[in-house]
Amino acid sequence: MDSSHPPLFLGCIADDVTGATDIASNLVQAGMRTVQVFGVPNPADLMALQADAVVVALKSRSIDRDAAVSMSLQSLAALQQAGAQRFFFKYCSTFDSTPAGNIGPVAESLMNELGVAQTIFCPAFPANGRTVYQGHLFVNGQLLNESGMHNHPLNPMTDANLVRVLQRQTTKSVGLIDWNDLRAAKVRSSMQSLADDGIAMVITDACDDDHLQRLAQQTTQLEFLTGGSGIARWLPQAWRESGLLTAVDSEPSALAAFDRVADRGRAAVLSGSCSPATNRQVHYLKSRCASLALDIERLLASPENALADMEHFLRAVPDREPLMIYSTSDPERVAQLQQAFGTAVVAEAIETAMGRLAKQLVDDHGVRRLVLAGGETAGAVTRKLGIHAIRVGPEICPGVPLTETVSAEPLSLVLKSGNFGDDQFFEKAIQVAT
Structure with missing residues (x-):
């Protein structure tokens, strides 16, 4: 690795290939040098990359739950060995999953491995018509279960209430931070209140990019986050402002x-x-x-x-x-x-x-x-x-x-x-x- 380039900062684990490219694109737009790799990586290969962020593209969305957890944990170990300081679990902005998982089980396993007591779940991507209001996911203004996703051939989504969907998939307790907390910049205090009540997994409302930017600014303390790619557009800026990310802002390639x-x-x-x-x-x-x-x-x-x-x-x-x-x-x-x-x-x-x-x-x-x-x-x-x-x-x-x-x-x-x-x-x- 070029010793003049800062070490790897962010390690992302994505549950499919196009989802990985999706978050990689948003990180590039936000000025991070980003490389996407396919399958569980070799740590030595990651350390040779000159990148601020590495996105691992798995095929774990619709496979056996235990297999999805295993390859996600292996990817996490490789990213840790490569020196990543922050971690992100990327899933689809339509929260594609079955009642058994795999979003909940993979996130729970990653949290446990990292020793993380609480994190957010933010699938919203307003630029592509995905918004969350009062914990309900909308696709181009329609409830998730009325948007065509109820006909998905592998993961039909029949419930727009993400708190309810996620709670079916995990042994941890699930709560909500709504748009009022975002507007009032009360995310950190609200998360602490939820933590005091034993809430480990927090669905977050987000109706526009302003909400995502505020959410990114108020979650810089979290070592591990989960979501769609929408929030990834705003995280690098928030990390720079907080002094965590020192890599030079990179212009997207012409x-x-x-x-x-x-x-x-x-x-x-x-x-x-x-x-x-x-x-x-x-x-x-x-x-x-x-x-x-x-x-x-x-x-x-x-x-x-x-x-x-x-x-x-x-x-x-x-x-x-x-x-x-x-x-x-x-x-x-x-x-x-x-x-x-x-x-x-x-x-x-x-x-x-x-x-x-x-x-x-x-x-x-x-x-x-x-x-x-x-x-x-x-x-x-x-x-x-x-x-x-x-x-x-x-x-x-x-x-x-x-x-x-x-x-x-x-x-x-x-x-x-x-x-x-x-x-x-x-x-x-x-x-x-x-």
């Missing part, structure tokens, strides 16, 4: 300087998310470039034949033209497939296919710019391509940056959470990455 592969290769979109936002994005793009929908039933019946069909499609698309392959579908079709074949079977088949497709695109079809929609898709693709780390660059839309692999032969990657971006996002991402 696009021209960042993208070293802009003149080489073609762009491809691989979309596995079935969120309403991604459905609209797929619908917009498929009439504007060569597109193919995965035939899930054929994929399940004969993976090799289905992939051969896709290879035939790829060879028919003229060189250097962008293309899109998607499994994105409406909730009714998703439910039919899950009922017929099983949720886990369908998910595994799609992830495996997306990983193999990405490998084909890069190895055989000249693709050097990939736009990946959905955390499961992004995780499958980065694993199949053997991507270990990415540099995080300029923002395309809130929570979605352009990134570049750390390798001798770099790829440009756009890793998009299913719920993020407007209808034209895929088209914009292709243009930016080009």
